[in-house]
Amino acid sequence: MFFSKRDLQFQLFEVLDSESLTKYEYFQDHNRESFDMVLDAAESIAVKMMHPLLIEMDRNEPQLIDGKIRIHDGMKPIIKKMGEDGWVNAAFRYDEGGQQLPVTILNAAGFIFQASNYSASIFSFMSGGSANLIRTFGSQELIDTFTPNMYSGKWQGTMALTEPDAGSSLSDISTSAEPTEKEGVFKIKGQKIYISAGDHDACENVIHLMLAKIKGGPIGAKGISLFVVPQKRIEGSQLIDNDVLTAGIFHKMGYKGAPIAHLSIGSNDGAIGYLVGEPHKGLSYMFQLMNEARVSVGLNATAIGTAAYYASLAYAKERPQGRKIAEKDPSKPQTSIINHADVKRMLLFQKSVVEGSLSLLLFCSKLSDLIHIETGEAKERASLLLDLLTPIAKSFPSEMCCLSTSAAVQILGGAGYTTDFPVEQYYREARIHPIHEGTTGIHGLDLLGRKITIHNGKAAQIYFEEVSKTIKEASQVTEIQLFSEKLQKYLGKAQQATGHLLGLAGKGEIEKYLADATLYLEMFGIITIAWQWLNQALIAQQNLATAHEADRDFYQGKLMTLRYYYEYELVKVDSLVKRLQSTDNVTIEMQSGWF
Structure with a gap:
């Protein structure tokens, strides 16, 4: 199996108490039974439709033929099924055709899809994110024109940001928008690259949420506006070409089943775009989708890492190799490799990463729900905490699941390096996540340069309060008291390092302050996952x-993984704190000509 239903239920209903969301009026029509039905439905689609195509979609990647990207034929019924069953707009209000499903439960279902076949999972959820931008900031005319077909799966939604000369630096985009005689309608001209699902033959139309600059507007990020730019636009009762051409397709090392397009817009001066919201506010609008997508990227990475973990776990249980270290008699039967300490170490590493990451991501999902339904201080507290945790929720799973899938390959040995087993595919697919939706370096700058100091450090204060609350609870439980003390110690070290860096910023030494922002993010991530493991251990203990026998094994596994994480991973904070407080500025002083 590619995920653990038992662990997902533990995270959702024992640790997070997601059922408590149904006490709020917005979610009152739901209950534990309806949540289980959603998860069962997701598992059914994942097992019957998505997972069987995992290897096929990797081996037979999309191709650009006669100006159109052709994808695996099996995606057509999947996209149709996702639309018919209401997955695209499940979290939206009833009056919009949605189910008012908590994001926590929808993301848990998404995790199942992603673990089964990452490439197949992205099409529908990209449409949901794009449609959400239109429904949040667009006019009623735009909502009525575009979103129903995006919900149904008839039309694909994308977000088109990146350009050949503007990746993370969106202020440098050159795609232009020129007003027409009709208000809110513009002529669009430019190029966009690396557009996921930017063109394919499993839908009738592709709706791009595109950033562009209105001619004569402010320079830089302040001049960016958001537009709906359809591949085909509606005229009367027909769809006609909108001069959005697929100029190329990128062939990737992994995640091959989903096409990544190079788009040429307005090469014949015929591309029309429809302004979303107000002019020059496009970047702030897009950041709503990007922040949602960043949590999703962390979830994607965790799902792939989870699938790799269970593949290597199954192999380790079945593969005989050698004998236990103390066994010297060669006539004795070989033992399964799972009985070797080093293999158990690699499995514990994977388990600690993927289950710790899932805990954080579902916690972030619940914060998103609380922001929607709470008011006043509770709403502000959830909002600030989610804002602070977003770069960690995106980056820790992304970086660490590259390492955990590598451990899966290592456990399989030579077999792991072949296409006969799935872990090499998972290894390749994991590598995209530290890159897209903002590189790890960008998120390090975001955390240290903005999130730690925003609102006079209120978000950081809330974070430290929440972690301290868990530490206090754990300190009352004899069996895990030691771990509460360890986390308290490392939390103090993180606060000390933070104070040192803020001191540099206070003296105006900004380059020194931010030079190791990525390492600061790594430190923060390790501590945050340690916090999540302590939360899980509290419930397990x-x-x-x-507990019944099977559940006793499950809970013991949680407690042993807590031990592993604190013994092997949390201690890495020591070296990171030492580096963050060092006065050796080697990366600043190094000159380009010396490489």
Whole structure:
């Protein structure tokens, strides 16, 4: 199996108490039974439709033929099914055709899809994110014109940001928008690259949410506006070409089943775009989608890492190799490799990463729900905490699941390096996540340069309060008291390093302050996952005494993984703190000509 239903239920209903969301009026029509039905439906689609295509979609990647990208034929029924069953707009209001499903449960279902076949999972959820931008900031005319077909799967939604000369630096985009005689309608001209699902033959039309600059507007980021730019536009009752051409397709090392397009817009001066919201506010609008997408990227990475973990776990249980270290008699039967300490170390590493990451991502999902339904201080607190955690929720799973999938390959040995087993594919597919939706370096700058100091450090204060609350609870439980003390120590070290860096900023030494922002992000991520493991351990220890045999094994596994993480991973904070407080500015002083 590519995921653990037991662990997902533990995270959702024992650790997070997601059922408590149904006490709020907005979610009152739901209950534990309806949540289970959603997860069962997701598992059914994943097992029956998505997972069987995992290898086929990797081996037979999309091709650009006669100006159109052709994808695997199996995607057509999947996209249709996702639309018919309401997955695209499941979290939206009833009056919009949605189910008012908590984001927490929808993301858990998304995790199942992603673990089964990452490439197949992205089409529908990209449409949901794009449609959400239109429904949030667009006019009623735009909503009525575009979103129904995006919800149904008839039309694909994308977000088109990146250009050949403007990747993370969106202020440098050159795609232009020229007003026409009709208000809100513009002629669009430019190029966009690396557009996921930017063109394919499993839908009738592609709706791009595109950033462009209105001619004569402010320079830089302040001049960016957001437009709906359809591949085909509606005239009367017909769809006609909108001069959005597929100029190329990128062939990737992984995640091959989903096409990544190079688009040429307005090469014949015929591309029409429709302004979303107000002029020059496009970047702020797009950041709503990007922040949602960043949590999704962390979830994607975790799902792939989870699938790799269970593949290597199954192999380790079945593969005989050697004998236990103390066994010297060669006539004795070989033992399964899972009995070797070093293999257990690699499995514990994977388990600690993927289950710790999933815990954080579902916690972030619940914060998103609370922001929607809470008011006043509770709403502000959830909003600030989610804002602070977003770069960590995106980057820790992205970086660490590259390492955990590598461990999966290592466990399989030579077999892991072949296409006969799936872990090499998972290894390739994991590598995109530290790159897209903002590189790890960008998120390091975001965390240290903005999130730590925003609102006079209020978000950081809330974070430290939440972690300290868990530490206090754990300190009352004898069996895990030691781990609460360890986390308290490392939390103090992180605060010390933060104070040192803020001191540099206060003296105006900004380059020194931010030079190791990526390492600061790494430190923060390690501590945050340690916090999540302590949360899980609290519940596991609490339930252990009264659990049935199978659940006792499950809870013991949680407690042992807590031990592993604190013994092997949390201690890495020591070296990171030492580096963050060092006065050796080697990366600043190094000159380009010395490489």
